[in-house]
Structure formats: structure tokens, C-alpha cells
Amino acid sequence: MDSVLKVEYKMNINKSKMRIMVCSRIKSGDAEGIRLGNETLKVVKQFCYLGSKITDDDGSREDIKCRLAVARKAFLKKRNLLTSSLDLSVRKSFLKVFVWSVAMYGSETWTINSLDQKRIEAFEVWCCRRMLKIRWVDHIINKEVLNRIGEKRNLWHNLTRRGDWLAGHVLRHQGITNLVLEGSVEGKNHRGRPRDEYTEQIQKDVGCSMFLEMKELAQDRVAWRAARNQSVLKTKTTVLIQ
Template identity: 45%
Template sequence: MIDRLIEIGRCYGMEMNVEKTKVMKISRQPTPVTIKIDQKQLENVKCFKYLGSLLTDDGRCTCEIKSRIAMAKAAFSKKKNLFTSKLDLNLRKKLVKCYIWSIALYGAETWTLRAVDQKHLESFEMWCWRRMEKISWTDYVRNEEVLIRVSEQRNILHEIRKRKANWIGHVLRRNCLLKEVIEGKIEGWIEVTRRRGRRRKKMLDDLGDRRGYCHLKERALDRIKWRNCFGRDWTCRLINY
């Protein structure tokens, strides 16, 4: 495929930069991929940034979430003058969600969250409220007490689920390549031997409800029902377009 791309590109006077072109294999097997351009092998990397998101060779979102949280904390330190006690509490909370959470949750619609990732996000949420109220960790104030002071609940995971519901609703109502990728399967591939340990959580497992992905897709096709749906599961809560 690369040879074909280079051949067609040269017909239009375009050359591929070997030094800037990298290769990443997303798999459990760490074996490198051998791809050459003009007898020069492309460098194999374990991670790279694409459109602001950090992609890794293990296919997980942990590194991306940690990177986003670090950027959000740095932004909080730069804008800490906005969160002074002179402002109203509700206004300060809106500023945090507007300026800080928007940085931390960039691209969250496509995250597949594990338990450890959820803990990182919830810890970041409490970090924001503690810094806003200038509560040091040496004060030994419990998280429940902090939430009472700011009149808030743990909402960051719910915000991610709401964004996912909005995003998957748009995707499932269209006939696009992204929809085919989400629902696609490799023809003729059969997993003969099962690997040790728990089965890895997939993107559809994180998006579907208890009644399955087919039921989720059926509801999403009707835009009116999708807007007005307020079921027990998270795919039906507070969905706004």
C-alpha cells in the first residue's frame, strides 16, 4: 500500500518524507513492523499525537487521560485569578467547567474507560474543587465535605457519558465510514484459543446499554425518541443537541 501511494504521489510531484513518517502497530504483540521507502526503514513508535489526541500502541486511553488532566491542571494554575473567593460560587463553578473541564475532556467521546481511568478522572474533579476553595490536603477535609461546600456532586463521569450518548446518536443516524468501522468485523477471523485473563473492554461495550447495542441503535435512529428518552441507564439521561 505504501509503495502504491508513493508511486501515485510521484506522478503529481509529491514525495513522502522518510524521516517524518512513523509506523505504529496497535497490538498485544510488541513485534515491530517492517515498512521501507526507498530502501529506508520507517521508524516504529509506541505513541504519537493525532489531532490533539495521544494514541498508543496498546490501544488504551490511560496515557491520553493522564496527558489531558496534566494540561487541565496547568491551565487552572494559569487562570487561578479567575477563581478568587470574591466571585460568586456558581460563577466560579461555571468557569471551572468552561475553561478547565473542556481541556480535560477533549475527545472524551471516544474513550473506553476502565476502572483505573475513572479513578483518575474523579480524582481530578475533586482536585478542581479543592483548589477552587483553597483546601489543602494537609487540612484533612473529606471529599464529601468538599462537595457539600461547593454544592456539587460527582458529575465528570456523567458528563463523559452524556457526550458519548450525543456522539453515538449522530454516528448511528448516518451512513458513514465511521459507522462501518464501529460495527465492522473481520470476515473469516475466528479466535481459536482464548487468552488468559478477563476479556478486554471494547468501545461498543462502553457505549451499549444493558439490552445490547442493537437496542441502542434502534432508539438512536429515531431522533425525537432519542431526545426525549429518560431511561434508567446512562444512554438516556439529559441528551441535548
């Protein structure tokens, strides 16, 4: 590995910072013997890259938990401002600037299942309760909290819209990001229920039943934006009915 990096790519690697991570369900142990010079590189199960937590299961759950924890900390830092006597509309604007921007960092690439969605929605209600100074002993349901603050799950809607925007942009252009999105992995599916896929998540958001249908829709910016907005509107209607 040392000769390949230096001769072919002319790269100098910092051995103390270099880590190896294998994203696979099958733990073969082949990565344990990778050496750089005279040192064996350390194999890790997760690491932080550009503020996002990447894990060896190639999922988004740990990154979502990490982002929500950091956003919760950001809320507590601005607690005096967000729970002050300022007008509620002003405090909601501060919430989106100081807290939601932290929570949604890198969310365009998340693959979110129902459990992760509940976790994200719970965080939004957590923020609303503290802004309104509602204690858990008051026994006020989440629907009433959202009515008092005048919100309708906007954090989840904004997160979905960001993911749809990125997918449409990638599908309209050719490059390595498009190759990653459309590429396939060799091998067979493992036994058990298959995991949620990123492309299937976007297909559901824009109302497409097949990937080719979604790709053709993405070529038209206006049609893609309309499908995306219709999906958000449908989700809001479902929340109101519930």
C-alpha cells in the same frame, strides 16, 4: 511503499515525520522492515494526533492521563482567577470554560473503566478543593467538598453524555465511522479477562443489553435522548445515595 504512494495515490510523504505504529498484543516485528525510499521508517509505541495520544495497545488510559495533566496545567494558569474572591457561581463557570473544556477534549471516543473513572472524579475534586482553598491537612472528605461547592460529579456526567451523543449520531448515519464502530476484527480472543469495549460502554449507559437493541434505539432521536438522560439521572441518584 514509496511506489504505491506516488503512483496510485500521488502522495509525497515527509520521511522525517513518518512513523509506524502497530496496534496488536502480538509483537511480530514485521513493521521493523518497512522502508520509504532508502530510509527505514521508525516504529513507535505512541504518538500524538490532533491533540490525542494514541498508543499501540489501542486503549484510552494514556490519553486520559495526558488530558487531565494538560487540564491541571490550565487550572494552575488561571489559579488567581479561579481562587479569587469572585462569586462561587461565576468561578464555577470559568472552571467549565477554561479547564473542563481542556479535560474533555476528545473524550467522546474514550473507553473508560473503573480505574479511569476514579481518576477523572479525583481530578474534579482536586479542582473543587483548590477553588475552596481546602488543604489536604484539613481532613475534609470528598462528599463534603462537593456539598460546599454545590456540585454532583458533573464532569463525569458531561463526559458520559458526550460519548452517548457521538455514538447515537454515528449509529444513525452510514459511512466509514459507522463501519469502524460496527466492524469486527478477525482472529480469536486472547486468554484472560477481556478488555472493556466502547460499544459495551455505550450499551450500559443507555440501558440496552444487546448491540442491535442499541442500534434500533439510536434511530429515534427522542428515545435515544430520553435513555441517555435517564442513565445520567440514575447515576446522579446513585451518587447521592452513596
